Amino acid sequence: MTYCLAIKLDEGLVLASDSRTNAGVDYASVYSKMYRFDLHQDRFMVLLSAGNLATTQAVVNQLRRDLENPASMMNLNTAPYLFDAATYVGNVSVSAQQSHSLAMQRSGISTEASFILGGQIQGQPPEIFLIYPQGNAITPSLDTPYLQIGETKYGKPVLVRTMAAGLSLEDAARCALVSLDSTMKSNISVGPPLELMIYRTDSFQVGHYLNFDVSSTFYNDMRNQWCEGIRSAFDRLPRFDWEVPPGVEAVN
Amino acid sequence: MTYCLAIKLDEGLVLASDSRTNAGVDYASVYSKMYRFDLHQDRFMVLLSAGNLATTQAVVNQLRRDLENPASMMNLNTAPYLFDAATYVGNVSVSAQQSHSLAMQRSGISTEASFILGGQIQGQPPEIFLIYPQGNAITPSLDTPYLQIGETKYGKPVLVRTMAAGLSLEDAARCALVSLDSTMKSNISVGPPLELMIYRTDSFQVGHYLNFDVSSTFYNDMRNQWCEGIRSAFDRLPRFDWEVPPGVEAVN
Numbered sequence: 001m002t003y004c005l006a007i008k009l010d011e012g013l014v015l016a017s018d019s020r021t022n023a024g025v026d027y028a029s030v031y032s033k034m035y036r037f038d039l040h041q042d043r044f045m046v047l048l049s050a051g052n053l054a055t056t057q058a059v060v061n062q063l064r065r066d067l068e069n070p071a072s073m074m075n076l077n078t079a080p081y082l083f084d085a086a087t088y089v090g091n092v093s094v095s096a097q098q099s100h101s102l103a104m105q106r107s108g109i110s111t112e113a114s115f116i117l118g119g120q121i122q123g124q125p126p127e128i129f130l131i132y133p134q135g136n137a138i139t140p141s142l143d144t145p146y147l148q149i150g151e152t153k154y155g156k157p158v159l160v161r162t163m164a165a166g167l168s169l170e171d172a173a174r175c176a177l178v179s180l181d182s183t184m185k186s187n188i189s190v191g192p193p194l195e196l197m198i199y200r201t202d203s204f205q206v207g208h209y210l211n212f213d214v215s216s217t218f219y220n221d222m223r224n225q226w227c228e229g230i231r232s233a234f235d236r237l238p239r240f241d242w243e244v245p246p247g248v249e250a251v252n
Numbered sequence: 253m254t255y256c257l258a259i260k261l262d263e264g265l266v267l268a269s270d271s272r273t274n275a276g277v278d279y280a281s282v283y284s285k286m287y288r289f290d291l292h293q294d295r296f297m298v299l300l301s302a303g304n305l306a307t308t309q310a311v312v313n314q315l316r317r318d319l320e321n322p323a324s325m326m327n328l329n330t331a332p333y334l335f336d337a338a339t340y341v342g343n344v345s346v347s348a349q350q351s352h353s354l355a356m357q358r359s360g361i362s363t364e365a366s367f368i369l370g371g372q373i374q375g376q377p378p379e380i381f382l383i384y385p386q387g388n389a390i391t392p393s394l395d396t397p398y399l400q401i402g403e404t405k406y407g408k409p410v411l412v413r414t415m416a417a418g419l420s421l422e423d424a425a426r427c428a429l430v431s432l433d434s435t436m437k438s439n440i441s442v443g444p445p446l447e448l449m450i451y452r453t454d455s456f457q458v459g460h461y462l463n464f465d466v467s468s469t470f471y472n473d474m475r476n477q478w479c480e481g482i483r484s485a486f487d488r489l490p491r492f493d494w495e496v497p498p499g500v501e502a503v504n
């Protein structure tokens with residue numbers, strides 16, 4: 001499994017992903033799921049992937065080959081809008097899934113993969129798209145300015161309680177790390193290192209890129225602070241009426 | 253969908269459940285998923301249910317009929333151990349699922365249901381059992397002293413970060429409410445009112461029973477305090493090295 005997250009903010013984009021890939025519990029490996037592409041200066045794009053590893057590798061491989069091939073009908077450099085780039089990634093994904101689908105069906109294994117494409121093309125705002133295994137794509141709303149793929153449920157409550165388009169890139173990045181950490185603590189199929197990228201609107205280059213191992217000082221500090229914060233949030237929850245200690249008012 | 257949670261502590265048990273039942277998005281209703289039984293004085297049992305409503309109602313109905321029938325081979329009053337009671341609930345559940353399974357299969361609807369049985373029989377410690385749709389049952393470990401059924405993922409991170417067998421019943425009850433609230437905010441198939449029961453070891457009666465609507469003062473107060481606590485936990489997370497404000501030390 002996998003957990004990838006992209007957040008679209010007024011100031012730019014935050015993208016985050018774990019690095020665990022597993023085929024059964026006895027074959028777990030570390031693979032990056034965050035792909036950068038060397039594009040023209042008028043555009044910036046990052047792809048996050050979840051699902052069948054052979055499919056996601058085939059897709060990224062095809063995207064890179066199309067970039068190098070002057071005869072390609074479409075590639076990430078020629079897409080006039082980010083939505084077109086997302087649709088193109090969707091088409092490449094559907095083709096990659098189909099090429100082995102019969103053999104995979106016989107083995108009872110899914111070839112499906114999901115992607116998040118984040119980026120910006122000059123003259124347009126930054127955007128993020130979730131590309132479904134069927135090839136179609138959605139962009140987030142202002143009220144819910146994030147997209148998730150993979151093991152999405154454990155990390156959602158913290159996003160629901162904190163996320164807003166007006167957050168700073170750094171605050172959203174901290175929120176993304178907590179969301180990933182919550183998922184890792186609940187599900188062993190999501191694992192370190194974590195990758196985090198911050199893209200600032202109209203910069204057309206990586207703002208910050210961080211790769212966190214669980215042993216890193218920053219990551220441990222964040223994790224400990226969050227645990228302490230959760231515990232003190234608990235301590236401040238209202239008492240039940242039968243347990244009122246002296247000097248504290250009960251709430252019914 | 254549903255979310256039910258049971259916690260086994262040194263002091264006793266905490267049981268919590270939501271009340272939303274839905275058959276498609278246009279037929280959502282309020283049904284309690286927490287069942288109490290009028291048993292002999294040497295025992296106390298509560299059942300939480302998730303899954304097909306017809307199955308869970310058939311199971312509870314059968315459990316009640318067996319209690320009233322002097323000729324019944326087994327019932328909740330005659331089970332010598334709570335494990336036997338859980339196995340008996342599992343058998344009743346499997347039978348209830350089978351009686352309509354062919355017709356349901358043709359309609360593509362699952363008859364499956366899961367249960368949590370919590371309680372105590374005199375001379376034995378309090379226990380909780382998760383009863384799978386297949387009829388078999390598990391009890392939690394000391395390190396993970398809780399069991400969940402239904403929509404379990406959203407509410408798990410907060411349990412992972414806070415739950416321990418040594419917690420007070422009240423602290424665990426607050427944690428259960430936050431876990432349910434986190435789930436409700438992330439998934440519309442889990443909804444109010446919330447039911448919460450506290451059972452104190454060797455009491456053989458309900459310690460506290462609370463039914464919270466989202467409009468209740470206590471519930472709103474808890475929700476607001478939790479949101480504030482989460483926000484202040486965020487505010488205390490470490491800064492990235494490029495955003496160090498004056499007087500604060502950066503962590504790399």
